Amino acid sequence: MNLEVDLGIKISNPFILASGILDENGYTIKKILESGAGAAVTKSIGMEERRGYEPPVVYENDPVFINAIGLSNPGIDNFGEEIKIALAAKKPVIGSVFGKTVEEFSLIARKMEQYGASAVELNLSCPHVNGYGMEIGSDPDLVNEIVSEVKSKINIPVYSKLSPNTSDIVEEAKAAEKSDALVLINTVKAMAIDIKAKKPVLSNIYGGMSGKAIKPVGIRYVYEIKRELNKKIIGVGGIENINDAVEYMMAGASAVQIGTVVYKYGKNIFNKMNNDLVNYMIDNNIDNIDELTGVALK
Ligand SMILES: Cc1cc2nc3c(=O)[nH]c(=O)nc-3n(C[C@H](O)[C@H](O)[C@H](O)COP(=O)(O)O)c2cc1C
Numbered sequence: 001m002n003l004e005v006d007l008g009i010k011i012s013n014p015f016i017l018a019s020g021i022l023d024e025n026g027y028t029i030k031k032i033l034e035s036g037a038g039a040a041v042t043k044s045i046g047m048e049e050r051r052g053y054e055p056p057v058v059y060e061n062d063p064v065f066i067n068a069i070g071l072s073n074p075g076i077d078n079f080g081e082e083i084k085i086a087l088a089a090k091k092p093v094i095g096s097v098f099g100k101t102v103e104e105f106s107l108i109a110r111k112m113e114q115y116g117a118s119a120v121e122l123n124l125s126c127p128h129v130n131g132y133g134m135e136i137g138s139d140p141d142l143v144n145e146i147v148s149e150v151k152s153k154i155n156i157p158v159y160s161k162l163s164p165n166t167s168d169i170v171e172e173a174k175a176a177e178k179s180d181a182l183v184l185i186n187t188v189k190a191m192a193i194d195i196k197a198k199k200p201v202l203s204n205i206y207g208g209m210s211g212k213a214i215k216p217v218g219i220r221y222v223y224e225i226k227r228e229l230n231k232k233i234i235g236v237g238g239i240e241n242i243n244d245a246v247e248y249m250m251a252g253a254s255a256v257q258i259g260t261v262v263y264k265y266g267k268n269i270f271n272k273m274n275n276d277l278v279n280y281m282i283d284n285n286i287d288n289i290d291e292l293t294g295v296a297l298k
Helices: 026-034 080-087 102-115 140-153 169-175 212-229 242-251 261-265 269-283
Strands: 015-017 039-041 058-061 064-067 093-097 119-123 158-161 181-184 188-190 207-210 233-236 255-258
Touching: 015 026, 015 269, 026 039, 026 080, 080 093, 080 102, 093 102, 102 119, 102 140, 119 140, 140 158, 140 169, 169 181, 169 212, 181 212, 207 212, 212 233, 212 242, 233 242, 242 255, 242 269, 255 269, 261 269
Parallel strands: 015 039, 015 255, 039 093, 093 119, 119 158, 158 181, 181 233, 233 255
Antiparallel strands: 058 064, 064 207, 188 207
16 A cells, blocks of 8 residues: 655655644654654745734634734744754655745745755745735736746745635646645635624734635635646645545645644644545555545546
């Protein structure tokens, strides 16, 4: 039985820790890799240290989870040591990168490569400096420029993480076509109101929704992009159990990332996912994990 997935780098099983969950610190990343994750994506790292927004930064009312952390991170120059610590688990560590300009993306990606990252993931959901209030992903020319520049400067695989908050995700995916894989989806823009206080819950007013409530949105984007572009896709959004992961693979994903549910079940979710996948493959006579990718496509 083969659980190995080829994403430009080989990962031993299709379950990857998603960006932003217990991954700003090398030791926690290492622990999660040792607990069965096939690979881990780091917190998105920018040029400089950022503290993020004031609390409250999270709203939780199962199945709804909304966060507005504000891309808090230690800055790329302080992150090399964390990658080194995480790599001691001897599994791929994928460096997530965000920037305000093409140059920032390029510089941070190059540093990630120098630090030993196995691949980089471009977080294209951050605010676009010139397009006020808009995300970078909403500007296909800029997406194309960022991906081309980063691809030309580093030798490790480049993944592009797309935002569902753009008017046309197919355009965004086409603009990122030079990537080695597309990562779908980032959080869905949302908000909640505290009706007693008569004001928005989050200090930033708007946040990004994750967790099982967004799974059908993620499935739809993976399916649609796989059908349109036939690129390698890493599915993410609301995966809580093996059936959710299989659903993403049948929609077209080659691997999946797991985020919010790690808060709920802890890092042991990765071992459970692996065991449940093996049982699923035995029950369904599947020898190779690749056989699942895109089987539901029409
Ligand atoms: C608290 C929190 C922080 C996140 N931070 C990042 C981030 O820094 N970069 C990024 O690309 N995605 C970030 N995400 C989005 C996740 O990587 C993922 O795309 C999203 O949560 C959907 O997956 P899930 O439902 O399994 O959590 C964050 C999500 C959460 C809940």
